[in-house]
Amino acid sequence: MTPSHVAGSIHADAGAPQPRWLEVPEDVNALLPELWSRETAKNEQGVLTLAGLTVTEIAEQVGTPAYLLDEDDLRDRAKAFRTAFDGWAVYYAGKSFLCTAVARWVSEEGLGVDVCTGGELAVALRAGVDPATIGLHGNNKSVTELRSALEAGVGRIIVDSFDEIARLGELAEELDRTPRVMVRVTTGVEAHTHEYIATAHEDQKFGFSIAGGAALRALQACHDHPRLELIGIHSHIGSQIFDADGFEVAARRTLRLRAELAKITGVELPELDLGGGFGIAYTTADSPSSPKQLADAMGEIIRSECEALDASVPHLSIEPGRAISGPTTFALYRVGTVKPVELDGGHTRLYVSVDGGMSDNIRTALYGADYSATLASRRSDADPVLARVVGVHCEGGDILVRDEFLPGDVAPGDLIAVPAAGAYSRSMASNYNHVPRPPVVAVRDGQLTTVVRRETIEDLLRLDVG
Structure with missing residues (x-):
């Protein structure tokens, strides 16, 4: 490290x-x-x-x-992820670099846009991105940001705390909306990267811990809420990751969590997002995987784990940012x-x-x-x-x-x-x-x-x- x-x-x-x-x-x-x-x-x-x-x-x-x-290069990289991850939903992680032109380009290449603040949401909407293809992240979303997302009709909101679940539910009731939500969980995976950008270990601000039981409680809270439509689980293990090894552990733990919730509720969640963090080469010391290598490896991991659990394969999504813009x-x-x-x-x-x-x-x-x-x-x-x-x-x-x-x-x-x-x-x-x-x-x-x-x-x- x-x-x-x-x-x-x-x-x-x-x-x-x-x-x-x-x-x-x-x-x-x-x-x-x-x-x-x-x-x-x-x-x-x-x-x-x-x-x-x-x-x-x-x-x-x-x-x-x-x-x-290089505009053509950015478009080609976005297209490469969309092609390699055929059947997956691919969201461009706007935090890596976002302006109206880039939001428009990735949208034209068939990608959604992942935003994590009201400012990023405003840029994506200004670019004409279909709100249904926008996902809103953030560990401390304000009432104003959540209201803007609900009024715009964003396709999914990734909830990050019990406070936010309650806050979003109240706003949904007020605005007569039923937002689609995912629950961000921490899987305990230690990505081999800098501590500030490794985001799946337990001792940090993002998500609900699987190991501590908070993740299951959050899923149940969203499932039971009359104004929230729980669609899936979200995991993000870090940034500047060169292979699929870390995703294997994250996929196993999130799919087991999904199966545990299904036993309690009788509902098998339809979606799973494995996040992004795919690395790029900054120097000769870096050897990143191609989108196809990542897609093949991650697809096999999901199929194998679902087979072991006797569970259906969920609709999958990822969020590359650096690997497209960098x-x-x-x-x-x-x-x-x-x-x-x-x-x-x-x-x-x-x-x-x-x-x-x-x-x-x-x-x-x-x-x-x-x-x-x-x-x-x-x-x-x-x-x-x-x-x-x-x-x-x-x-x-x-x-x-x-x-x-x-x-x-x-x-x-x-x-x-x-x-x-x-x-x-x-x-x-x-x-x-x-x-x-x-x-x-x-x-x-x-x-x-x-x-x-x-x-x-x-x-x-x-x-x-x-």
Whole structure:
């Protein structure tokens, strides 16, 4: 597991030239296809291109930093999940990245949209997503959010507490609605990921514990409520998961819970959602499974467990987010300063400061996440050197890429690109140090479309009413 405090991993590496997984590249200019969108490449001059446009052209038009999104790639990834999980319902997890354009694209590709706040719900509705294909999550949904969901007619609400069951029931009575609900349970599965994004172990805020009996009580409460239509069980074991092993335990425990409820009520719940959390490649150390590999493995797990329980196979659903949005986008930065720093043991690390930072990608600082980077504006014949890409913020942990080999002649004015920036970078972006957030610019067939505009200083001042 990655250390939970980024300073720990930084200082742990200080006496070593590089982490074990990072190898000196044979060609420092080369791209690793598994880290980039399908329409991303380098031309003969070593300049990064996206869907027919060079990053130098794009930077001239939209500036830096910027998130550059490959629209065709995002659509293809959404389509790949829909095709691989044939017969399942696939909901795009909007928390990974959501704007009206993306909500519209995934809807056009046959996916539903999973939202977890009133704001995300508003975006999906603004995009024209059919409310019946929207699911509402959240461990502390407000009365306003629940009311909005009921009035819009969302297809399912995933309840997360007894307080919420009571609250939703009262609103359903008031509005004369019968919402379809699922109960989120914690299965006790320890996903091999960072503790903040492993969400199925018992000691955390989400869901009802199966082991403690709360899950069964919550299911019974929803089943007995005259204004709630209980349709199934929901489980989510975490994020950045590379294979189906963890889902096997979760499926077994949720299906046994379903069977236990059926013995009590005589009703076999029709649906089961196994959540999302499917991983992507951020570095050469990551080996994610394809949608088909996941679908085949998870389908077999469900069939086998249902057969063992002599139970019917429920209607199944999943919620991929990162696996769809993550690889579609890279972040583009311009280098401002370059500083070699001598380390213990005679090693040197090149600190490359760019015009973004932890305000546009907090994951490195928050989770100790690893990223890759490439010199994007030219080809270099210089030898590779160990580098760290850092930002503009007044913070020692303001790191974008902790360990990467870049050309030794990287200089102010060069462009640096960081792949796999589509998931959570913009979603978790902030205005730390009063830095405006970058735009999200989609590229398709050589055409640029701004889907989220760049913030300005004027935007920040407009909110400051003092």
